[in-house]
Amino acid sequence: MTSGRLAPGLKSPADRARRMRVVATSLLLAMAVVYALTRHYEGLHPALGFVRAFAEAAMVGGLADWFAVTALFRHPLGLPIPHTAIIPENKDRIAETMAAFLQANFLTPQVVARRMGAVNVASAAGSFLADPRTGESRLRDGAAGLLADVLESLDPEELGGLAKGALRAQLEKLELAPLLGQLLGAAIADGRHMPVIESLIRKAAETIEANEPLIQATIHERANTILRWTGLDEKLANAILDGLYKLLAETLVVPEHPLRRKIEEGLETLAHDLIHDAELRAKVEQMKHEVLANPAFGRWLDGLWERGRTRLLQIVRNPRGALGGQFGASLAELGGALKDDVRLQRVVNRFARRTMVGVSTRYGAQIVRLVSETVKRWDARTVTDRIEGAVGRDLQFIRINGTLVGGLVGLTLHALDLAL
Structure with a gap:
C-alpha cells in the first residue's frame, strides 16, 4: 500500500x-x-x-x-x-445515508448519462496528460488526497474482487472472433499487415540459418545409402537450403510474389471466416473460455489489479512525479491528441459515457454497499x-x-x- x-x-x-x-x-x-x-x-x-x-x-x-x-x-x-x-454516535446511519446519496445522485443510469453528456472527458483528460500542473489548486489537491485516502481505506480484497469480476464479466460477454476479424480486415485494407509479413519472412530465414546443421543432418539420415556414398545427400541439403533462401529473399523484395500473395489471401480468408464462419467463431469462443478458466489467467488478473491500484495511488498522491520521464512524454503526446482532435474526443466521450452507464447499471448497488460497509467498519x-x-x-x-x-x-x- x-x-x-x-x-x-x-x-x-x-x-x-x-x-x-x-x-x-x-x-x-x-x-x-x-x-x-x-x-x-x-x-x-x-x-x-x-x-x-x-x-x-x-x-x-x-x-x-x-x-x-x-x-x-x-x-x-x-x-x-x-x-x-x-x-461518531451516528456513523452507521451516516454510512447508509452516504450510500443512498451516492446511488440516488450519482449512480443511476439516467443521472450518469446526463452528467457524462455534459462533460468533455476526453478534453479534460487530454489537458491533464499534456500538462499535469494545469488547474492545480487546493480543490484538486484535496480531491486527489481524498481519492487516495478512499482507495487506501477500502478493503483491497473486496474492491479488487469487484473490479476483477467486472473485467471478467466483460470478457465473458465479448465475442472475440468478429472483433479479431474486423481488426485483421482493417489492418489488411490499410496495408498495416505488410510489415508483419516481412518480419515473419525475415524470422523464417534467420531460423533456417540458425538450424542449417540440423537440416543437413536430417537430410543425411533420411537419404538412402547410394546418396550418402556418392555425397549427393550433402549437395541435396545445400540445394534445398539455397532454394529456401532464394524463395524467402524473392518473397521479401518482390511485392507481387506468389508466396506473398498466398499469405495475404490466407489472412483475408481468416479475417472473413472470423466474422462469418460459425464453426471458427465457436472454436475461438471455446479457446477464450478455456483461457479465462485457467488459474494462470486468474493469477495474471490479480497481478494486473494490484499493479494498477498501486500505480493509481502513485498518480493521485504525486501526479507530476508519476507522469514524468519518457512515460510522461508519451502521455503528454496522447493528451495533446485528446485535447485537439474533435473526432477522437467524440469517440472517447461516447465510450466513457456508455461505460459509466453500464457500470452504474450493473454495479451501482455493489459500489455503494462497498462504501457503506467500509465506513461501518471504521471505528x-x-x-x-x-x-x-x-x-x-x-x-x-x-x-x-x-x-x-x-x-x-x-x-x-x-x-x-x-x-x-
Whole structure:
C-alpha cells in the first residue's frame, strides 16, 4: 500500500485544520480579554462602550459556533449533552445515508448519462496528460488526497474482487472472433499487415540459418545409402537450403510474389471466416473460455489489479512525479491528441459515457454497499478524524466568522441603544 505521507514542507489537511482551530480559539480568547479590560475601564472614555459591546457579542457568537462545531465531532468539554458527538454516535446511519446519496445522485443510469453528456472527458483528460500542473489548486489537491485516502481505506480484497469480476464479466460477454476479424480486415485494407509479413519472412530465414546443421543432418539420415556414398545427400541439403533462401529473399523484395500473395489471401480468408464462419467463431469462443478458466489467467488478473491500484495511488498522491520521464512524454503526446482532435474526443466521450452507464447499471448497488460497509467498519475515532481532517479547516472559519459577525451585531445594537 502506498504511503500517504506528504512531501517535506507540505502540511496535511489535519495540520491545517489544527492551525485554524488555534487561530479561532485565540480570537475568542482575545475578545474575552478585550471585554474584561473595556468593562473595567469603560468610564474613561465613551468610545470604550462600543469596544466592550463588540467584544461581548463576539464572545457570544464565538462560543455558540464553537459549541456547534465541536458538537459535530465530540461532546463539548466532555459533557454528555444530548445531540452532541453527532458524527461518531451516528456513523452507521451516516454510512447508509452516504450510500443512498451516492446511488440516488450519482449512480443511476439516467443521472450518469446526463452528467457524462455534459462533460468533455476526453478534453479534460487530454489537458491533464499534456500538462499535469494545469488547474492545480487546493480543490484538486484535496480531491486527489481524498481519492487516495478512499482507495487506501477500502478493503483491497473486496474492491479488487469487484473490479476483477467486472473485467471478467466483460470478457465473458465479448465475442472475440468478429472483433479479431474486423481488426485483421482493417489492418489488411490499410496495408498495416505488410510489415508483419516481412518480419515473419525475415524470422523464417534467420531460423533456417540458425538450424542449417540440423537440416543437413536430417537430410543425411533420411537419404538412402547410394546418396550418402556418392555425397549427393550433402549437395541435396545445400540445394534445398539455397532454394529456401532464394524463395524467402524473392518473397521479401518482390511485392507481387506468389508466396506473398498466398499469405495475404490466407489472412483475408481468416479475417472473413472470423466474422462469418460459425464453426471458427465457436472454436475461438471455446479457446477464450478455456483461457479465462485457467488459474494462470486468474493469477495474471490479480497481478494486473494490484499493479494498477498501486500505480493509481502513485498518480493521485504525486501526479507530476508519476507522469514524468519518457512515460510522461508519451502521455503528454496522447493528451495533446485528446485535447485537439474533435473526432477522437467524440469517440472517447461516447465510450466513457456508455461505460459509466453500464457500470452504474450493473454495479451501482455493489459500489455503494462497498462504501457503506467500509465506513461501518471504521471505528468512531477514525470516522471523526477523517471527516474533521477533510472539512475541519472550513469549520474553524465558521467560528472566526461567528466571532466577527457577532461582534458587529453587538456594535450595531449598542449604537442603536445610544441613538434611541
